Amino acid sequence: MTQGTALDLVAAQNDPAGLVAAAQAAGGTVELTDTEGGLDPWTTAVWLAARTERVRIGLPGPVAAASTEMREKAYESLDLLAGPRLASRREGIEGIDYDGVPASLADVAIAPGDPGYRARKSTYMRGGSPGLVLRPRTPAEVADALAFASRHRHLPLGLRSGGHGVSGRSTNRGGLVIDLGAMNDVEVIDEDRRLVRVGPGATWKQVNVVLDKYDWAIGSGDYGGVGVGGLATAGGIGFLSREHGLTIDALRAVELVLPDGSMIRASAEENQELFWGVRGAGANLGVATAFEFEAAETGEVGWAQLALVSPDLEQTLKQYGEVARTAPRDTTVFFLTGPPQQGQSVVQMYGLVDSADPDTIIERLSPFAATGLLARQQVVVTRYADVMAQAADVGPGGHHGRGEPVARSGFLPVLTDEFARDVVELLDSGQVYFFQLRHMGGAIADTAPDATAFAHRTPEFQVTALGGDQDALNRVWGRLAHHFDGLYLSFETDLRPERLHDAFPPATLSRLRALKRRYDPSNLLRDNFNIDPEVEK
Ligand SMILES: Cc1cc2nc3c(=O)[nH]c(=O)nc-3n(C[C@H](O)[C@H](O)[C@H](O)COP(=O)(O)OP(=O)(O)OC[C@H]3O[C@@H](n4cnc5c(N)ncnc54)[C@H](O)[C@@H]3O)c2cc1C
CATH class of the missing domain: 3.40.462.20 (Vanillyl-alcohol Oxidase; Chain A, domain 3)
Known part of the structure; x- marks a missing residue:
């Protein structure tokens, strides 16, 4: 067997043109091997064959049966190599009623095989392959997404804002994801009180760009790429916490869509118990669609x-x-x-x-x-x-x-x-x-x-x-x-x-269970450290 020049199919993901140039420069045979995290060698072979005239292409041996994962990889590779030229070729996953996707979300929902699927399937820390990503732009669309999810209880359900969740539940394999990335507005609503309204899909980098013009800041964590939705429903331990408290301590009000589709606002004045619970255990109670924070003066x-x-x-x-x-x-x-x-x-x-x-x-x-x-x-x-x-x-x-x-x-x-x-x-x-x-x-x-x-x-x-x-x-x-x-x-x-029980001391957990029974009695939001409403303690 002749040994050709091995092409780097991991690096090629970011530089398809460079791949063609490298193949031409190599002369003779180029070897394509299936590498973890790299382009699919078979698809790449097709691409190189189309873009070059004399390059000989060495491929790994034939694979007996093409798995869904392999096909997915092949589509993704071609999507990357060919640019936005691929027609949608949706690959349905059993158990998902694709035809029943609410009309309000149909044009922005993404399934395997759709253009753009690759960009939404994984998170910062975790690879994923959800069966459907719903991308609401308004609270009403979040309600539609939740209604759809409640008809798919047999599947995992991820909530995703900035996609930096470490527990990895904001994506999954074969399930649904409600992706709030499009709800990312950052707006100063009361300059005298330094009140800022922020969508869950904004990152802390985006939030603080806006606040900087006022010499304000809202403390978050140590990395500006983290999203508002996940961090501001859990805590937020960052560089300004010792001076101004956790991120949740700067929260003055939050708006949520509850699992039954109703919209609710919680603050120190209204729905106080829910406001208490969202600041630490929000992901179990509803989908946060807007946060109002009081920023701190910071030079x-x-x-x-x-x-x-x-x-x-x-x-x-x-x-x-x-x-x-x-x-x-x-x-x-x-x-x-x-x-x-x-x-x-x-x-x-x-x-x-x-x-x-x-x-x-x-x-x-x-x-x-x-x-x-x-x-x-x-x-x-x-x-x-x-x-x-x-x-x-x-x-x-x-x-x-x-x-x-x-x-x-x-x-x-x-x-x-x-x-x-x-x-x-x-x-x-x-x-x-x-x-x-x-x-x-x-x-x-x-x-x-x-x-x-x-x-x-x-x-x-x-x-x-x-x-x-x-x-x-x-x-x-x-x-x-x-x-x-x-x-x-x-x-x-x-x-x-x-x-x-480590995260929530007994008195906190029992209050949270009471909230869960009230706001999510059917336990729709269950995929990230579930507070089961049925459990007594
Ligand atoms: C590089 C890095 C640095 C970090 N640094 C810090 C730090 O310094 N301090 C700190 O406190 N944390 C830090 N974190 C942890 C981070 O706060 C959490 O991972 C947080 O959940 C990420 O928020 P997200 O919106 O980006 O996550 P996503 O992955 O989008 O969501 C994570 C989880 O949050 C819940 N969730 C998301 N959106 C909503 C919503 N709109 N309504 C209700 N629930 C929702 C869901 O349960 C979801 O699974 C860091 C994480 C990373 C990856």
Whole structure:
């Protein structure tokens, strides 16, 4: 067998023209191999045959039976290579009443084989292949989508706003997705009260671009690409939380479409109990279609990215814990590391000092920088909006996450010496490739634990570990369990029912169950840490 030049079918996804040029430049035979995440070799062969004259094409051996997944890959590949020239070739999935899609949504609904399916099927972290993506533009269309979903209870139902969900339930395989991406308006509605109305499909980057013109900001998380819908119904622990509270603490009202299709507004004045529940457990209660936030006044801030080398991670963690615990509210520094390499750990510390004064910024950051050997630092005076703007724009091509994210989460009341020691063991296990501490404290605790469904107000840190295998991660994470008091659902992928009890203390969970019985008695919204209305406790 002659060995030709192998073409890179992963890189070719972004550069179809480059693929043709590479094939021509190679001369002789080019080899196309089926590579995880790459273009389908058979489709690519057709393409190359059409675009070149003399190139010889080497293909993998014949495949006995073409699976749905293979066909899907072939369509996608041709869609990418040929550009928007493919006629719709919808591939129905059994059990979905495609002909019954509500008229209001029919022109924007997307199914496998439709142009644009590839851009909507996966999320930031997870690959998916839903059977139908419904894309409402108004609350009335959300109601239509929910009515359609209630006739398809045998299928998974994902709610999607910005598509950054870590638990991965905003897409699925073969089910329905209600995608709120088109509802992404950001509008200042009351300048005196700094009130801003935001659609669930907006990203925090988009929100803060608008607010920046007023010298305002709404604190979110550490990444501007995250969507409003998922974060503002769960919590929102970010760079401004120690100063202004969680994102949900800035929420003044929310509008939802309930599973029965009715529209409801909740605030401190109306439907107060629902307003309580949406701030921490919103995804179980309704589809949020608009949020009204009170923005905070924010000028220039100090933004820091420090890279440290630590020969003694246990010591670095202890010192970081102490510095973070005693930092003023204007200072928030997150901690990120992975497995040690040759006995040393590389630690990234990144965060914000809400001050434009260089001396103050240096004074606040120096103790963090001294917790290891400072290898690299970047500290700039900038705008909060610019910190959020570091997230890449997604564009019409959509997200292309692959596989299943695997993550565990915990709230750490205090970073003890024993915890630092156990983290070193966790990272030595080889089961965790990403370990992060989100700096909490400060204004988060100004709100009482029972004032919202987010009850964990007093921990000093939120801890996240990402791994490659859920069971293996659960095993090593379990050894740390005694350090934690509860967990943050936004960074959890263990879907066992016990996790619900970790996320919500008994009194919170029983209030949420009462709300679930009232607003979603048939349990339509069940696919993301379900609060089952039938369960007693
Ligand atoms: C890179 C990255 C960084 C992150 N950083 C932070 C951080 O610093 N702080 C923090 O607190 N979190 C952070 N997160 C977690 C993030 O807040 C959650 O994943 C959040 O759910 C993402 O919102 P989304 O709209 O983009 O997600 P989606 O994937 O669209 O939705 C996630 C889930 O939210 C629910 N949901 C979505 N839209 C609605 C709606 N309109 N109404 C009701 N429920 C809805 C659904 O259950 C859905 O499964 C981060 C996530 C990523 C991927």
